[in-house]
Amino acid sequence: MAIKKDILKQVALELHKRAAMILPQDVRKSIDRIYSEEENDLSRFVLLSIKENYEIAEKESRPLCADTGLPRFYVKCGNDVHIEGGFASLESILRQATAEATHSIPLRPNRVHPLTRKDMNNNVGIHAPSIQYSFEPEGSWIDLTTVHKGGLFGSDYRMLFPSDGITGIKKFFLDCLSAGFHRGLSCQPVIVGIGLGGTKDVCFRIGKEAACLRIIGHRNPDPDIAGLEEELIQLGNDIGFGPMGFKGSNSIMDVHIEIAYTHTGGLPVSIHHFCFAARRATARIFSDNSVSFREDPEWFTEFYRREGIN
Ligand code: SF4
Structure with a gap:
């Protein structure tokens, strides 16, 4: 049976609402832990305000932050899925849902033409909302x-040489933290996503996905990568920053690294900060049009990270 257009639209609208207003449990737990460990009075005050803010947002059905970001979609499809009207129809539905959610929630209409600053007043435009697809070998x-x-700050890219190695990655990581945190550009505590390898565009994409689509505490299945994630969490939290650029003991909720095979002559690295208003929501729609909402996007599957030919 094909998945119906009106179900997709309802789900997309609900996801926008949940993402904007309800902070996922893994992020709440992380902020709670950071608050309980923080000893600096000012940083404790800031963390308490962050906690109160997300509780009020959920209770009063308001967005978690006045800047509601740039809404985007990640779409993962089982290989056997059928969608009423096909994928062009799905794209249209996701654009409609974004425009409607901008007014019904409301979301701030952040998307404008880069030169003329023309504002469609609905977060829709050329390549907006961005929609990224991936597939799984089975399932309908x-x-x-x-x-x-x-989409403003907290992201950066550097092409390193292979000989720069882990030391070069750490240097870039610390440069990004101090540049972003000193100037208050990314609202800490943050989840840091790092893309290693690939082409420049893939490096940037997987780094952003690592920041936004993994649950706090989940490690990369490659033990070398997982070890580097843990090392960077420790390193980043040892530099003396707390929340919002103030002095403190924890500015990083987690570090997630994703890799792609790359050119033998280079070591591309991208770094992305996902702020404490870490807004994401996921739902699975089955071929019988039933729907199941969840908090883990489950984006990085074994198939998505496949290494071999088949
Ligand atoms: S970085 Fe996050 S918390 Fe800070 S203004 Fe932007 S959306 Fe809001």
Whole structure:
């Protein structure tokens, strides 16, 4: 049976609402832990305000932050799924849902033409909302994940040489933290996503996905990568920053690294900060049009990270 257009639209609208107003449990737990460990009075005050803010947002059905970011979708499809009207129809539905959610929630209409600053007043435009697809070899379902992430600061890219190695990655990581945190550009505590390898565009994409689509505490299945994630969490939390650029003991909720095979002559690295308003929501729609909402996007599957030919 094909998944119906009106179900997809309802789900997309609900996802926008949940993402904008309800902070996922893994992020709440992380902020709670950081608050309980923080000893600096000012940083404790800031963390308490962050906690109160997300509780009020959920209770009063308001967005978690006045800057509601740039809404985007991640779509994962089982290989056997059928969608009423096909994928062009799905794209249209996701655009409609974004425009409607901008007014019904409301979301701030952040998307404008880069030169003329023309504003459609609905977060829709050329390549907006961005929609990223991936596929799984089996299943007749579709996963929709929406992420409301800002698009201004907290991301950077550097092409390293292979000989720069882990030391070069750490240096770039620390340069990004101090540049972003000193100037208050990314609203800490943050989840840091790192893309290692690939081409420049893939490096940037997987780094952003690592920041936005993994649950706090989940490690990369490659033990070398997982070890580097843990080392960077420790390193980043040892530099003396707390929340919002103030002095403190924890500015990083987690570090997630994703890799792609790359050119033998280079070591591309991208770094992305996902702020404490880490807005994401996921639902699976099955071929019988039933729907199941969840908090883990489950984006990085074994198939998505496949290494071999088949
Ligand atoms: S970085 Fe996050 S918390 Fe800070 S203004 Fe942007 S959306 Fe809001």
